Amino acid sequence: MLSAAVLLFSGQVDLPGQNRQQGSPGASEEHSFHLETVATGLEHPWAISFLPDGSAIVTERPGRAYLLEGSDLHQISGLPPVQAGGQGGLLDVQPHPNFHENGLLYFSYVTAGSGGTGTAIGRGRLQGLEIREWEEIFRMNRFSRGGRHFGSRLAFLPDGTLLATLGDRGEGDRAQDRDDHAGSTIRIGDDGSIPGDNPWPDTPGVQPELFSWGNRNSQGMAVDSASGRIWQTEHGPRGGDELNHILPGRNYGWPVISHGVDYRTGEPPEKGTRHPGMEQPLLHWTPALAPSGLVLYTGEAFPAWQGNLFAGGLAGRQIRRIVLEGERIIAQEVLLHNQAGRIRDLAQSPQGFLYLVTDHREGSILRLVPLEEE
Template sequence: MAILRFQVGLIFGVFFLLASMCPATAETVTSQKHRFRVVTVVEGLEHPWGLTFLPDGGMLVTERPGRLRLIREGSLDPQPVEGLPAIAAKGQGGLLDVALHPDFAQNKLVYVSYAAAGEGGIGTEVARGRLIGHRLEEVQTIFRLQPKSDRGIHFGSRLVFDRAGYLFITLGDRGEMARAQQGDDHAGSVIRLHDDGRVPADNPFKSLSGWKPEIYSIGHRNVQGAALHPQTGELWAHEHGPQGGDEINIIRAGNNYGWPVITYGVNYGLGTRIGMGTHQEGMIQPLHTWVPTSIAPSGMTFYEGDRFVRWRGDLFVGALREQMLVRLRFDGTRVVEEEHLLKEALGRIRDVRSGPDGYLYLLTDHRKGALVRLEPLGGEE
């Protein structure tokens, strides 16, 4: 009997060992365009926030409490990347996005956005360093939001390089809405810089007295998703509305996107109007809004891979509050399809990326978050 119990235990032990070595998969998902499965690549990430792909097939993932993690061959390296700047993990702040320099293969430069302490409180900053093994070397801060404050919300912050090599940094209003209309304040704006932090000569407000020269656009509440359009190369972004009124916009030089003067959202719990309503001369209308319910968008990507051929060109947006992945198809700047995928299947979706292998990758924002991959089922590619 003892031998039998030992054999049974051994069989179950081997089973669980093999199960732990194999990627976990969700049930088959049937969408309007494709059938796919969800494969868990890595589990046990603490509030993961941003993701980027390394040329050698690896990945870098940020964890909001302040760790930068390496993933190689589907395994999470237990040793975090060292050399990060001091990070203030408070409220919604912490280590946020990560991006590679366009010439990373030659210069090894990695960029991170994060909340940092300083005079007046905390605020979004951006630093860069060379990734050498498990360490960032020659780290330098290239942007600091000014002024800082003691609020723990609305830090932004996505990092996107455009085709000309300019770095865009998306920010939030820090929970102090009036700041988004103030030219001497970085909060509530999108920033545009050279890769080393210098201000481009053609930034729209550089020559205006009283304006922060780094500002590219103003009137944003909290921008947590941004991506380049695959045809035009323009920066598209979404932002959180208040109660309702999440938006998608094309970010263009000198534009004012309205917050808090205009919005399609309303005051929390009251349903009352914010500002002047939904329209005001000189302020940009969004391409798309979510009303009356906010989805709380975070992360976005245009899909241009070869795995999901009927999704090519579509925009994918993660949702925190609604816990889903949103697929949008545009005809120019007009939404012609909207599909909600994986509703409450994975929890809060923080980031969405189109991988160089043609798969879609998602980060789930939980204390024990995960990196998952969407794969088409046989015959779907």
């Protein structure tokens, strides 16, 4: 039995042409909700992803994964060793679109190799509480030292291909080198093959998996299965965190342009905030939200939230509800400001509840449920 916490809310709405408004206590602009604690005692949980039967897979950065059933966590065996340290370790998890038939789970993780460490993707079949037939299907082409900016979110497109975000590894110039996987979004087949309709499947000097480049460190990604739109949230430097609409073959500007400034010097980037041939974010946040985890809400539990994006915040310790009109942003709302902790990931359950994981040494799984569910 889940124990309901007190109702938690902190609401702000940014509306075009208006001043920021404070929402009424106990309710967001559209819905009242409870914040419930589902499970506690996780060590730096990084991702949560639901399976068709309503259970979920949860990863911990040190290298463990669990099956969440109700409020019970069961550890899964059969995963490969990961290189845990700094921001790296076991990262995202996504079930195959036909998981109910093939049982395949996909994981992104940090592994060691020549030159240091880098991001890899593997898959295996979940049988009971064991991963079997494990295989690595991708690893970035250049490993390096340091523990920063590995990405890494996974999302399947409607055509069954897999997207993954790869951070710049703390070396910004790599994000403008198309012969380097760092600082990009890649697209591969579900077996790691190269889709023939990728932007550069066979162009000399360009990695064939590249889908977009100039991405600093994207840790939130959501795909609209109806329209095919790809949304990403990206960590900026000091300020300048971004929400982007990702399109194939586009350059998102890092480190040539940014709405943030250098951590050490406080100086803006070389070309400021705009440069020809480089995309502008739909939203940018200063002070930093440190966005990680992104979900496009489609459930029935909160009907007025359907079609909204929800972005988790680490530094901001909040959820941003982002109201869309097609590809335009028309409003924002802040939920759970300084209430739940460092929000690392978000997911929608089959019942339409909004789950979140908090990235702490003693991390938790929480969920938002409508007030009327009391």
